[in-house]
Amino acid sequence: MILEAKEIFKRYSGVNKELTVLDNISFHVKKGEILSIVGPSGSGKTTLLGLCAGLDNPSSGVLNLAGEPISQMTENEKAELRNRKVGFIFQNFQLLPTLTALENVMIPLELQGRAEGAKDKAMALLERVGLGGRHHHYPSQLSGGEQQRVSLARAFSNDPEILFADEPTGNLDEETGLIVENLLFELNKEKQTTLVIVTHDLELANKTDRIIKLKGGKIISDQILHSSSQA
Numbered sequence: 001m002i003l004e005a006k007e008i009f010k011r012y013s014g015v016n017k018e019l020t021v022l023d024n025i026s027f028h029v030k031k032g033e034i035l036s037i038v039g040p041s042g043s044g045k046t047t048l049l050g051l052c053a054g055l056d057n058p059s060s061g062v063l064n065l066a067g068e069p070i071s072q073m074t075e076n077e078k079a080e081l082r083n084r085k086v087g088f089i090f091q092n093f094q095l096l097p098t099l100t101a102l103e104n105v106m107i108p109l110e111l112q113g114r115a116e117g118a119k120d121k122a123m124a125l126l127e128r129v130g131l132g133g134r135h136h137h138y139p140s141q142l143s144g145g146e147q148q149r150v151s152l153a154r155a156f157s158n159d160p161e162i163l164f165a166d167e168p169t170g171n172l173d174e175e176t177g178l179i180v181e182n183l184l185f186e187l188n189k190e191k192q193t194t195l196v197i198v199t200h201d202l203e204l205a206n207k208t209d210r211i212i213k214l215k216g217g218k219i220i221s222d223q224i225l226h227s228s229s230q231a
């Protein structure tokens with residue numbers, strides 16, 4: 001199991017009452033699996049993804065990522081684990097505006113202390129997403145779809161064991177969406193990268209191995225479409 005969530009709750013204190021955004025979530029993800037998480041706006045998808053990736057802490061419950069108990073780790077330990085094993089594609093890209101496309105893709109490699117060869121590797125990834133000629137451009141000089149593809153290249157640059165993608169095709173036209181989708185699936189095949197994809201796109205969800213549906217912070221269904229082989 002690359003990811004285990006046990007009885008996860010996430011609560012926010014509101015003005016009058018507490019808001020329970022995630023309400024007793026438990027699930028396991030196998031190595032190499034492609035899982036999609038679907039559900040209406042506000043159902044807790046982004047919150048759940050952030051917790052699983054160690055970007056945020058649950059109010060209660062246990063999370064194990066790549067065999068390590070992230071719900072018990074310090075911020076530094078979690079950051080170190082993320083640098084080594086986790087890729088993340090944010091709903092709003094989160095590229096650093098003062099860095100070029102190439103420099104953005106190099107960040108995870110530099111954080112890993114792999115500065116040597118980082119430039120070549122980042123260039124190869126940018127070429128892979130069709131942006132080789134745009135490596136010197138800043139995010140503000142790129143379209144939304146191009147920024148999304150830079151964020152995909154960045155997410156893969158540290159060869160993550162598990163990649164979390166929040167609406168990776170949400171802001172893209174159909175054609176560019178398919179390019180991003182195919183890249184995700186190809187990289188999963190080549191490197192056995194586990195993928196956890198939040199999406200509103202049911203066509204995309206239907207191509208994954210398994211669909212978890214969230215509603216009101218609860219899992220309302222967990223459906224296996226294709227069985228992935230590994231444990």
Ligand SMILES: Nc1ncnc2c1ncn2[C@@H]1O[C@H](COP(=O)(O)OP(=O)(O)OP(=O)(O)O)[C@@H](O)[C@H]1O
Nearest residue numbers: 012019021039040041042043044045046047048091
């Ligand atoms: N910091 C916060 N304080 C209070 N409430 C929050 C906070 N962050 C998120 N929420 C609430 O948690 C709920 C779930 O938010 P989340 O972003 O996980 O939804 P989502 O399923 O990703 O929605 P969308 O499809 O619109 O992206 C929402 O009702 C949101 O308002």
Ligand SMILES: [Mg+2]
Nearest residue numbers: 045046047091
């Ligand atoms: Mg969201």
